[in-house]
Amino acid sequence: MQWTNNERGYGWLSIALHWLALIAIIAMFWSGFAAENAGELGDRAARRALMGFHTAFGASVALILLARVALHFLQRQPTPVPQPPALNFISTATHKLLLLAILIQFISGPLAIWSGGRDINVFDLFAIPTPFAERNEAVHEGAEVAHAIGRWMLLGLIALHVLGALKHAFIDRDGVLRRMLAPAET
Numbered sequence: 001m002q003w004t005n006n007e008r009g010y011g012w013l014s015i016a017l018h019w020l021a022l023i024a025i026i027a028m029f030w031s032g033f034a035a036e037n038a039g040e041l042g043d044r045a046a047r048r049a050l051m052g053f054h055t056a057f058g059a060s061v062a063l064i065l066l067a068r069v070a071l072h073f074l075q076r077q078p079t080p081v082p083q084p085p086a087l088n089f090i091s092t093a094t095h096k097l098l099l100l101a102i103l104i105q106f107i108s109g110p111l112a113i114w115s116g117g118r119d120i121n122v123f124d125l126f127a128i129p130t131p132f133a134e135r136n137e138a139v140h141e142g143a144e145v146a147h148a149i150g151r152w153m154l155l156g157l158i159a160l161h162v163l164g165a166l167k168h169a170f171i172d173r174d175g176v177l178r179r180m181l182a183p184a185e186t
Protein backbone atom coordinates (compact mmCIF):
# COMPACT_ATOMS: atom_id res chain seq x y z
CA MET A 1 0.00 0.00 0.00
CA GLN A 2 1.53 3.33 -1.14
CA TRP A 3 0.70 5.82 1.68
CA THR A 4 3.05 8.70 0.87
CA ASN A 5 3.95 10.53 -2.35
CA ASN A 6 6.89 9.52 -4.51
CA GLU A 7 8.42 10.97 -7.69
CA ARG A 8 5.85 9.13 -9.87
CA GLY A 9 2.64 9.98 -8.07
CA TYR A 10 0.60 10.71 -4.95
CA GLY A 11 0.13 8.30 -2.03
CA TRP A 12 -3.24 7.36 -0.50
CA LEU A 13 -2.87 10.01 2.26
CA SER A 14 -2.68 12.87 -0.27
CA ILE A 15 -5.38 11.36 -2.49
CA ALA A 16 -7.86 10.80 0.38
CA LEU A 17 -7.23 14.25 1.87
CA HIS A 18 -7.54 15.93 -1.57
CA TRP A 19 -11.05 14.53 -2.20
CA LEU A 20 -12.22 14.83 1.44
CA ALA A 21 -11.19 18.50 1.35
CA LEU A 22 -13.17 18.98 -1.87
CA ILE A 23 -16.34 17.63 -0.19
CA ALA A 24 -15.76 19.77 2.92
CA ILE A 25 -15.18 22.91 0.84
CA ILE A 26 -18.36 22.32 -1.20
CA ALA A 27 -20.34 22.04 2.08
CA MET A 28 -18.74 25.28 3.35
CA PHE A 29 -19.58 27.14 0.12
CA TRP A 30 -23.13 25.81 0.06
CA SER A 31 -23.86 26.76 3.69
CA GLY A 32 -22.04 30.14 3.45
CA PHE A 33 -23.84 31.28 0.30
CA ALA A 34 -27.20 29.88 1.44
CA ALA A 35 -26.82 31.84 4.72
CA GLU A 36 -25.98 34.99 2.76
CA ASN A 37 -29.12 34.51 0.58
CA ALA A 38 -31.32 33.89 3.60
CA GLY A 39 -29.95 37.10 5.15
CA GLU A 40 -30.72 39.09 1.99
CA LEU A 41 -34.28 37.70 1.98
CA GLY A 42 -34.66 38.78 5.61
CA ASP A 43 -35.18 35.17 6.83
CA ARG A 44 -33.28 35.46 10.13
CA ALA A 45 -34.16 31.99 11.42
CA ALA A 46 -32.84 30.29 8.25
CA ARG A 47 -29.71 32.47 8.29
CA ARG A 48 -29.04 31.55 11.94
CA ALA A 49 -29.52 27.81 11.23
CA LEU A 50 -27.30 27.86 8.13
CA MET A 51 -24.55 29.89 9.85
CA GLY A 52 -24.79 27.47 12.79
CA PHE A 53 -24.15 24.58 10.41
CA HIS A 54 -21.38 26.53 8.59
CA THR A 55 -19.39 27.22 11.75
CA ALA A 56 -20.02 23.86 13.47
CA PHE A 57 -19.15 21.88 10.34
CA GLY A 58 -16.13 24.16 9.71
CA ALA A 59 -14.85 23.51 13.24
CA SER A 60 -15.42 19.73 12.76
CA VAL A 61 -13.38 19.51 9.54
CA ALA A 62 -10.70 22.04 10.56
CA LEU A 63 -8.17 19.37 11.55
CA ILE A 64 -8.63 17.43 8.28
CA LEU A 65 -8.05 20.59 6.24
CA LEU A 66 -5.07 21.70 8.32
CA ALA A 67 -3.55 18.20 8.01
CA ARG A 68 -4.12 18.47 4.27
CA VAL A 69 -2.16 21.75 4.06
CA ALA A 70 0.64 20.49 6.36
CA LEU A 71 1.07 17.16 4.55
CA HIS A 72 1.49 18.96 1.21
CA PHE A 73 4.55 20.72 2.60
CA LEU A 74 5.87 17.75 4.61
CA GLN A 75 5.97 15.41 1.60
CA ARG A 76 7.74 15.55 -1.75
CA GLN A 77 5.52 16.42 -4.72
CA PRO A 78 5.52 14.11 -7.78
CA THR A 79 7.73 15.16 -10.69
CA PRO A 80 5.71 17.48 -12.98
CA VAL A 81 4.64 15.96 -16.30
CA PRO A 82 6.55 17.30 -19.35
CA GLN A 83 4.93 20.63 -20.33
CA PRO A 84 6.11 24.22 -20.98
CA PRO A 85 7.76 25.80 -17.88
CA ALA A 86 5.11 28.56 -17.82
CA LEU A 87 2.33 25.95 -17.40
CA ASN A 88 4.31 24.18 -14.68
CA PHE A 89 4.68 27.50 -12.87
CA ILE A 90 0.94 28.29 -13.14
CA SER A 91 0.02 24.81 -11.91
CA THR A 92 2.39 24.88 -8.90
CA ALA A 93 1.42 28.47 -8.01
CA THR A 94 -2.29 27.53 -8.19
CA HIS A 95 -1.72 24.61 -5.78
CA LYS A 96 0.15 26.79 -3.23
CA LEU A 97 -2.45 29.61 -3.48
CA LEU A 98 -5.32 27.09 -3.02
CA LEU A 99 -3.68 25.93 0.21
CA LEU A 100 -3.14 29.55 1.29
CA ALA A 101 -6.83 30.33 0.62
CA ILE A 102 -7.88 27.34 2.77
CA LEU A 103 -5.69 28.69 5.60
CA ILE A 104 -7.16 32.21 5.21
CA GLN A 105 -10.71 30.80 5.58
CA PHE A 106 -9.82 28.66 8.58
CA ILE A 107 -8.15 31.55 10.41
CA SER A 108 -10.57 34.37 9.47
CA GLY A 109 -13.78 32.34 10.06
CA PRO A 110 -13.16 31.49 13.72
CA LEU A 111 -11.59 34.94 14.28
CA ALA A 112 -14.77 36.64 12.96
CA ILE A 113 -16.80 34.75 15.57
CA TRP A 114 -14.40 35.09 18.50
CA SER A 115 -13.71 38.81 17.92
CA GLY A 116 -17.49 39.32 18.02
CA GLY A 117 -17.24 38.13 21.63
CA ARG A 118 -18.91 34.76 20.87
CA ASP A 119 -17.81 31.13 21.38
CA ILE A 120 -17.91 28.61 18.50
CA ASN A 121 -20.84 26.28 19.15
CA VAL A 122 -20.22 22.81 17.65
CA PHE A 123 -23.64 21.20 17.03
CA ASP A 124 -24.64 21.94 20.66
CA LEU A 125 -22.14 19.22 21.72
CA PHE A 126 -19.43 21.56 22.98
CA ALA A 127 -18.19 25.12 22.46
CA ILE A 128 -14.73 26.45 21.60
CA PRO A 129 -14.42 29.50 23.89
CA THR A 130 -13.42 32.92 22.57
CA PRO A 131 -9.95 34.12 23.63
CA PHE A 132 -11.28 37.73 23.46
CA ALA A 133 -12.41 39.33 26.75
CA GLU A 134 -14.80 41.59 24.85
CA ARG A 135 -15.91 42.39 21.28
CA ASN A 136 -13.03 43.76 19.18
CA GLU A 137 -14.46 45.72 16.25
CA ALA A 138 -11.14 46.22 14.35
CA VAL A 139 -10.25 42.49 14.39
CA HIS A 140 -13.86 41.59 13.57
CA GLU A 141 -13.94 43.79 10.46
CA GLY A 142 -10.47 42.62 9.35
CA ALA A 143 -11.54 38.97 9.71
CA GLU A 144 -14.72 39.55 7.67
CA VAL A 145 -12.74 41.21 4.86
CA ALA A 146 -10.18 38.35 4.88
CA HIS A 147 -13.02 35.79 4.81
CA ALA A 148 -14.54 37.49 1.75
CA ILE A 149 -11.14 37.67 -0.02
CA GLY A 150 -10.44 33.99 0.80
CA ARG A 151 -13.77 32.87 -0.60
CA TRP A 152 -13.29 34.66 -3.97
CA MET A 153 -9.67 33.47 -4.12
CA LEU A 154 -10.90 29.89 -3.61
CA LEU A 155 -13.62 30.19 -6.27
CA GLY A 156 -11.27 31.65 -8.93
CA LEU A 157 -8.45 29.22 -8.19
CA ILE A 158 -10.74 26.16 -8.10
CA ALA A 159 -12.11 27.14 -11.53
CA LEU A 160 -8.57 27.47 -12.94
CA HIS A 161 -7.45 24.24 -11.24
CA VAL A 162 -10.41 22.20 -12.54
CA LEU A 163 -9.93 23.60 -16.08
CA GLY A 164 -6.27 22.53 -15.88
CA ALA A 165 -7.25 19.05 -14.67
CA LEU A 166 -9.77 18.69 -17.53
CA LYS A 167 -7.18 19.86 -20.08
CA HIS A 168 -4.74 17.21 -18.81
CA ALA A 169 -7.46 14.53 -18.85
CA PHE A 170 -9.06 15.19 -22.24
CA ILE A 171 -6.53 17.13 -24.36
CA ASP A 172 -3.07 16.09 -23.11
CA ARG A 173 -4.19 12.62 -21.87
CA ASP A 174 -1.00 12.47 -19.78
CA GLY A 175 -2.23 10.67 -16.64
CA VAL A 176 -2.25 13.73 -14.33
CA LEU A 177 -5.90 13.17 -13.28
CA ARG A 178 -5.26 9.42 -12.90
CA ARG A 179 -2.47 10.06 -10.39
CA MET A 180 -4.90 11.97 -8.13
CA LEU A 181 -7.24 8.92 -8.22
CA ALA A 182 -4.82 6.13 -7.24
CA PRO A 183 -1.08 5.83 -6.47
CA ALA A 184 1.24 4.93 -9.35
CA GLU A 185 1.87 1.18 -9.53
CA THR A 186 5.33 0.27 -8.30
Ligand code: HEM
Nearest residue numbers: 028029032033036055058059105106109110112144147151
Ligand atom coordinates in the same frame (compact mmCIF):
# COMPACT_ATOMS: atom_id res chain seq x y z
C1 HEM B 1 -13.14 26.58 2.98
C2 HEM B 1 -13.68 27.08 4.04
C3 HEM B 1 -14.76 28.15 4.05
C4 HEM B 1 -15.50 28.69 3.02
C5 HEM B 1 -15.44 28.35 1.53
C6 HEM B 1 -16.39 29.68 3.60
C7 HEM B 1 -17.33 30.43 2.89
C8 HEM B 1 -18.14 31.40 3.43
C9 HEM B 1 -19.09 32.18 2.69
C10 HEM B 1 -19.41 31.99 1.21
C11 HEM B 1 -19.66 33.07 3.57
C12 HEM B 1 -20.67 34.14 3.18
C13 HEM B 1 -21.82 34.36 4.07
C14 HEM B 1 -22.17 35.82 4.19
O1 HEM B 1 -21.48 36.71 3.62
O2 HEM B 1 -23.13 36.09 4.88
C15 HEM B 1 -19.05 32.85 4.87
C16 HEM B 1 -19.34 33.56 6.03
C17 HEM B 1 -18.90 33.22 7.29
N1 HEM B 1 -18.09 32.14 7.62
FE1 HEM B 1 -17.16 30.94 6.30
N2 HEM B 1 -16.18 29.71 4.96
C18 HEM B 1 -15.20 28.79 5.28
C19 HEM B 1 -14.73 28.47 6.54
C20 HEM B 1 -15.24 28.98 7.74
C21 HEM B 1 -14.88 28.52 9.06
C22 HEM B 1 -13.89 27.38 9.37
C23 HEM B 1 -15.58 29.28 9.95
C24 HEM B 1 -15.60 29.22 11.47
C25 HEM B 1 -15.49 28.11 12.16
C26 HEM B 1 -16.37 30.24 9.19
C27 HEM B 1 -17.20 31.22 9.72
C28 HEM B 1 -17.91 32.14 8.99
C29 HEM B 1 -18.62 33.27 9.57
C30 HEM B 1 -18.68 33.65 11.05
C31 HEM B 1 -19.24 33.95 8.50
C32 HEM B 1 -20.15 35.22 8.59
C33 HEM B 1 -19.32 36.45 8.71
C34 HEM B 1 -18.64 36.83 7.44
O3 HEM B 1 -19.30 37.01 6.41
O4 HEM B 1 -17.39 36.98 7.46
N3 HEM B 1 -16.15 30.01 7.84
N4 HEM B 1 -18.13 31.82 4.77
Ligand code: HEM
Nearest residue numbers: 014018022025072095096098099158161162165176177180
Ligand atom coordinates in the same frame (compact mmCIF):
# COMPACT_ATOMS: atom_id res chain seq x y z
C1 HEM C 1 -13.39 18.51 -9.22
C2 HEM C 1 -12.46 19.15 -8.56
C3 HEM C 1 -10.99 18.85 -8.62
C4 HEM C 1 -10.25 18.11 -9.52
C5 HEM C 1 -10.74 17.37 -10.78
C6 HEM C 1 -8.87 18.14 -9.08
C7 HEM C 1 -7.81 17.49 -9.69
C8 HEM C 1 -6.50 17.49 -9.28
C9 HEM C 1 -5.41 16.77 -9.91
C10 HEM C 1 -5.54 15.93 -11.17
C11 HEM C 1 -4.28 17.03 -9.21
C12 HEM C 1 -2.86 16.51 -9.54
C13 HEM C 1 -2.07 17.63 -10.20
C14 HEM C 1 -0.65 17.25 -10.53
O1 HEM C 1 -0.20 16.17 -10.15
O2 HEM C 1 0.05 18.09 -11.13
C15 HEM C 1 -4.63 17.90 -8.12
C16 HEM C 1 -3.73 18.38 -7.17
C17 HEM C 1 -4.04 19.31 -6.22
N1 HEM C 1 -5.31 19.82 -5.96
FE1 HEM C 1 -7.04 19.37 -6.94
N2 HEM C 1 -8.78 18.91 -7.94
C18 HEM C 1 -10.04 19.36 -7.64
C19 HEM C 1 -10.39 20.16 -6.57
C20 HEM C 1 -9.47 20.76 -5.70
C21 HEM C 1 -9.82 21.67 -4.64
C22 HEM C 1 -11.25 22.10 -4.27
C23 HEM C 1 -8.64 22.03 -4.03
C24 HEM C 1 -8.41 22.95 -2.86
C25 HEM C 1 -9.13 23.95 -2.52
C26 HEM C 1 -7.56 21.35 -4.70
C27 HEM C 1 -6.22 21.48 -4.39
C28 HEM C 1 -5.19 20.76 -4.96
C29 HEM C 1 -3.79 20.85 -4.54
C30 HEM C 1 -3.24 21.77 -3.44
C31 HEM C 1 -3.07 19.94 -5.32
C32 HEM C 1 -1.56 19.64 -5.25
C33 HEM C 1 -1.29 18.31 -4.62
C34 HEM C 1 -1.74 18.21 -3.18
O3 HEM C 1 -1.25 18.89 -2.29
O4 HEM C 1 -2.68 17.41 -2.92
N3 HEM C 1 -8.10 20.56 -5.72
N4 HEM C 1 -5.98 18.17 -8.17
